[in-house]
Structure formats: C-alpha cells, structure tokens
Amino acid sequence: MVASGKGGTGKSTLSVYLGARLAAHGARVLLVELDSGLRSVDIIAGVCGKTVYDIEDILSGRCEADKAVVESPLYPGLSVVSAPYSGGEIRAGALRVLAGKMSGCFDIVLLDTAAGLGAPFLAAKSVAGMGLVVITPDTVTMRDGRIVADELFAAGLPSVRLVINRVSVGPFAKNPVKDLDECIDTVGAQLIGVVPQSAELAAAAACGGPLPENILAFAALDNIARRILGEEVPLAVR
C-alpha cells in the first residue's frame, strides 16, 4: 500500500510509475486506486476513458472483478482498477476478499490510498504486506508521515518503508529540509528511495504520456522497484 498523512505528496503518481517499473521487471502488477471521488490514476496510467467499472462496482458486487481491470497501454504488465468518480466508502472486508481473488492473477497488488487515516487507509492496512509512506522534504509531510508510519507499525505490517519524493537536486537545489536524514529520523521508517523533483515526470503525469526513460526520476523509481523485488540496489542520492 502507498500512503501519506498529507495530500499531494505523490502517492498516485509514484504508484503508477512504480507499478510500471515492477511490471517492466516481469511482475504482473495490479494497481487499485482507493481514493473515491478524487481519481487520477486513470489519467497517469493512460487508461482515461477506457474504464467502465471501478473499485466500488467490484466491492459492492455490481460487476465481476475482471470487468473493472484495464491494462495500461503505456506500461505492459500493469493493470489498473480506478476509483469511482464519486461516493463509495472502501470497506476492509470486501477489499480483503478481492485481494484474495486477485492474488492468483497478479504478483503484486498496489493499493493507492487517500491521504490521511480514513477508510481507504484502514482498508488497505488490513490487507497489505508492505507500506510505502510517501513524504516530500518538508516538516509538515514529515510529521504526518510519522503518524502514518506509526499506524502501519502498530498494525504489524511486515515491512514499512519511506519514500522521499520531489527532492530538488543540482547546484541550486533548495529543499525545505536540508538533510534527508532528518526526514528518515522524523518518520522513523527505513528509506527505500528518493525521487527527485522532475518537470518531465510532472508533464508526463498530467497528460498521461509515457514516463521518459532518460531522466533521473525514472532511474530512482526503477531502483525502488528493484528493491521491492528484493534486489540489493545501493542508495545513490546525487
């Protein structure tokens, strides 16, 4: 599951691109967006206009699960279930049943939650084996990231990892938090990767275009995907 305390840290964007890189390494990946009423994964994954059914339709029994699964035309191996345009509270029990069904067809199910500790977060944490807490390098998302990480530790998730997103790099970089160690210490979870601030990434996400492969953010996301798959990939923060 991908979570954050504050909104807008990059959960949905990173969920799609991590899913894409996990799939590129051979995993069959399903990304389920749980942010009812505020969907965005369909645009980023290039499936906007291709979805008829959503996660709420599946969980309430209005359609079979496979009807709502749409393959991304941009990223082979990545399939998406969108959140509804409006309404619908994600129920933990129903999500657990769905995750059980899907585990036979997919190697990895990514759950993109809504910010905070509401129903999508609670449902996801009841089924997840790994929690990725996404923060940006500023004091507010750090503090709220700590609250989310603590909830995941308390729930007994086998693995809770920190992603620091939108880190400025280069000679004139200005991050609100100077030292990334401060982010790690505040959140209290092991770092799994740092994703740089990237205009190319933001542009690709906004229009549902493919993520360019020649940018640092692509390499950072690929490294995180490989770490999730169990590879030893050194942390190289430039």
Ligand SMILES: Nc1ncnc2c1ncn2[C@@H]1O[C@H](COP(=O)(O)OP(=O)(O)OP(=O)(O)O)[C@@H](O)[C@H]1O
């Ligand atoms: N590394 C990055 N570089 C530049 N822009 C980024 C980066 N990551 C995310 N963004 C941008 O930040 C904005 C918020 O991202 P996103 O919607 O993925 O956040 P979110 O955590 O899912 O938000 P919400 O809490 O509302 O669901 C988007 O405009 C996205 O393009």
Ligand SMILES: [Mg+2]
């Ligand atoms: Mg989101």
